[in-house]
Amino acid sequence: MFLQDIDVIDVDLCVQQPEKFIAHTRASADLSAVTPYLNAMFRTAAYNHDDRSIRFTSDRVEYTIIREQVNIAKFANRTELHELLDWFKDLVNDIYDSRGEMTPMYECRKPVPVFFIYNLLPKTNCRMCGEKSCMVFAALLNKLEADIDACPPLSEPKYAENRHKLEVAFA
Amino acid sequence: MPIYLDNGATSYPKPDEVCGAMIEYMTHNGASPGRGNYARAMDADKLVYETRKALSKLLGAPRPGQIIFTCNATESINMALKGYLRPGDRVLTTGYEHNAVARPLKKLETERGIRVELIPCAPDGTLDLSAMRSLLDGGTRLVAAAHGSNVIGCITPLGEVVGTAHERGVPVLADAAQTAGAYPIDAAALQIDMLAFTGHKGLLGPTGTGGLYLREGVVLSTLKEGGTGGMSLSPFPPDDPPDRYEAGTMNVAGIAGLRAAVSYLMGVGVDAVRRHEVELTGILLDGLDSVPGLTYYGPRDTEDRLGLVSFNIEGRDPHKVSMSLDRDYGIMVRSGLHCAPSAHRLLGTAPVGAVRASLGYFSDREDVERLVRALKEISSRGE
Incomplete structure (x- = not known):
C-alpha cells in the first residue's frame, strides 16, 4: 500500500469558520506523486507545480497538501476528521494504483472572476x-x-x- | 469447574485481548480523547474512532460517526426515547420489553403525556404484524421494540417491523441489548432508525460500554449537556453527531476493551457465533425435554430464538432452583423477573418469574449437559 497511515499532529479552531476545525496531519508517504492526478480530478484544485502542492475542496472540506503534510479544514469534529482521513487515504491509494490509466494535470486552473x-x-x-x-x-x-x-x-x-x-x- | 450460564446479563469470560487492551490504555496512554493536542491525546482520539469504525462495520452503520457511545443500552434507549418523543406522541411497543424500554416510556407517559400501546403478540413472542399495521394511526410517532427478548428468547422480525412502520412513515427504535454480537444485524439494510446496544453482552466487551446508532438525518434533543472538547464558547451543545450526544469524558478504558472485543468477534464472525449458539440451544432444549416436570418458554425452533432459555420446574420456586444450581452444582443462572415483568406476564410466570440459562460464545456442550443432569437431580428430589 502506497499510503499506510496519516497521523494527526494537531487540531485547532478554523479561523475562516469558527464553528469548524482545522487539522494538521502527516502522511506516511510523500504525496507529490499523486497531486497532479488530484489536480486533474478536482476542478476546485489550486495546484502549484513548483512544489507539487495542491489545495482543493470536496464536500465543503478543504484539503491542502505539500509533500507529507496534509491540512484538512472546515470539519465538524474529530470523528468526522478521522472519517475524512479514511476517505482521503483510500482516494490516494486508488489514484496511486490506477495512475497508469489516468492523465495527470500539471497546470493550475485560473479561477472564474x-x-x-x-x-x-x-x-x-x-x-x-x-x-x-x-x-x-x-x-x-x-x-x-x-x-x-x-x-x-x-x-x-x-x-x-x-x-x-x-x-x-x-x- | 464452575459453569457460567448468565450471558444474557453479561457475557463471561471475555477474550484475553479485552483485558489486555484496557490495561494497555490505562498504563501507556490514559489521555482524554477530543481534549488535547499532544500526541497521546491524538492516539486516544484514534482509539475511540477505530472502535466506532469497527462497530459501524459490525452493525451495518454506513459511517462511524453514526455510532454514539453511551455507558450501556439503558442509557442509549433513554437518550433515544427522551430525545425523540414529544408531549402527546403515541408509541407502539411489544409486550416483552425490558424495563430499559418500559420504564422510560412510563416516565414519559407521566411527564409528557405520551400514549403507549402494545402490539398484540402470542406467548412465544410472535408479533401480530397485521394488528400492528392497524394500530399505526396518524398519532403514532415511534415504534420501540426489543430485537430479542431477554426472557422468552424470541427474535423480533425487525425487517418486517421496520417495513410495516415505515409504510406509515413511523421510525423504529430497536433494542439490540440481547442481539448485538450474537445475531447478525445490518442496520442500514434493515433501515433501522435508531439501534441501542450494549458492549458487555454479545459484543464480549467490558461493562460500562454501549452505544446508539442513529440513521442519517435523525436528530435528538440531548439527554445531557456539558463539555465536548471543542466549540467551548457556545453555550449550547454542538449540532453534529457524535459530539452532540457525548458530553463529558467518555469511558476510554472501556472503549479500548470494546474495540478489542469487536475485533475478536469480527475475527470469529457473528454468523459463527450464532451457529454455535443455535447448536447449543438445540442440545439444551432436547435435554430440558427430558427433565420431568420442567416447562420451558419461547419458540421450540432454535432458528427462531436466541441462546437463552427460561424455564420452571413444576412446584419449585425458581429462586431456590437457581440457588441449588449454584451451591450444589456450581452452575450460575439467573432467576426472577429478569427486569422484564411484562414478558413474564405474557408467559404467565409473573410475579415469581423463572430460571434463565443463557449461553454465550464460550459455552460448550459439556456446560449444557451438566446443567441438564443437575436439573434432573433437582427435579427428582423433594423441595
Whole structure:
C-alpha cells in the first residue's frame, strides 16, 4: 500500500469558520506523486507545480497538501476528521494504483472572476441556493465551494444562455 | 469447574485481548480523547474512532460517526426515547420489553403525556404484524421494540417491523441489548432508525460500554449537556453527531476493551457465533425435554430464538432452583423477573418469574449437559 497511515499532529479552531476545525496531519508517504492526478480530478484544485502542492475542496472540506503534510479544514469534529482521513487515504491509494490509466494535470486552473459569475446569475437574491445573496453565491462559485445546480432559477429557460456560459467557464 | 450460564446479563469470560487492551490504555496512554493536542491525546482520539469504525462495520452503520457511545443500552434507549418523543406522541411497543424500554416510556407517559400501546403478540413472542399495521394511526410517532427478548428468547422480525412502520412513515427504535454480537444485524439494510446496544453482552466487551446508532438525518434533543472538547464558547451543545450526544469524558478504558472485543468477534464472525449458539440451544432444549416436570418458554425452533432459555420446574420456586444450581452444582443462572415483568406476564410466570440459562460464545456442550443432569437431580428430589 502506497499510503499506510496519516497521523494527526494537531487540531485547532478554523479561523475562516469558527464553528469548524482545522487539522494538521502527516502522511506516511510523500504525496507529490499523486497531486497532479488530484489536480486533474478536482476542478476546485489550486495546484502549484513548483512544489507539487495542491489545495482543493470536496464536500465543503478543504484539503491542502505539500509533500507529507496534509491540512484538512472546515470539519465538524474529530470523528468526522478521522472519517475524512479514511476517505482521503483510500482516494490516494486508488489514484496511486490506477495512475497508469489516468492523465495527470500539471497546470493550475485560473479561477472564474466573481463579477463574471455574478453578471450571469439571476441577481434576484431569492436565497434558494441557501446563501444570503447572489453575490455571496458568486463568491462561493468562484472559490468552487458551490455548484451552479444549487441555483434553481438558472434552470429556467430564460436563463439557459447564462447557464451555458457558466458551464463553459467552469468546465 | 464452575459453569457460567448468565450471558444474557453479561457475557463471561471475555477474550484475553479485552483485558489486555484496557490495561494497555490505562498504563501507556490514559489521555482524554477530543481534549488535547499532544500526541497521546491524538492516539486516544484514534482509539475511540477505530472502535466506532469497527462497530459501524459490525452493525451495518454506513459511517462511524453514526455510532454514539453511551455507558450501556439503558442509557442509549433513554437518550433515544427522551430525545425523540414529544408531549402527546403515541408509541407502539411489544409486550416483552425490558424495563430499559418500559420504564422510560412510563416516565414519559407521566411527564409528557405520551400514549403507549402494545402490539398484540402470542406467548412465544410472535408479533401480530397485521394488528400492528392497524394500530399505526396518524398519532403514532415511534415504534420501540426489543430485537430479542431477554426472557422468552424470541427474535423480533425487525425487517418486517421496520417495513410495516415505515409504510406509515413511523421510525423504529430497536433494542439490540440481547442481539448485538450474537445475531447478525445490518442496520442500514434493515433501515433501522435508531439501534441501542450494549458492549458487555454479545459484543464480549467490558461493562460500562454501549452505544446508539442513529440513521442519517435523525436528530435528538440531548439527554445531557456539558463539555465536548471543542466549540467551548457556545453555550449550547454542538449540532453534529457524535459530539452532540457525548458530553463529558467518555469511558476510554472501556472503549479500548470494546474495540478489542469487536475485533475478536469480527475475527470469529457473528454468523459463527450464532451457529454455535443455535447448536447449543438445540442440545439444551432436547435435554430440558427430558427433565420431568420442567416447562420451558419461547419458540421450540432454535432458528427462531436466541441462546437463552427460561424455564420452571413444576412446584419449585425458581429462586431456590437457581440457588441449588449454584451451591450444589456450581452452575450460575439467573432467576426472577429478569427486569422484564411484562414478558413474564405474557408467559404467565409473573410475579415469581423463572430460571434463565443463557449461553454465550464460550459455552460448550459439556456446560449444557451438566446443567441438564443437575436439573434432573433437582427435579427428582423433594423441595
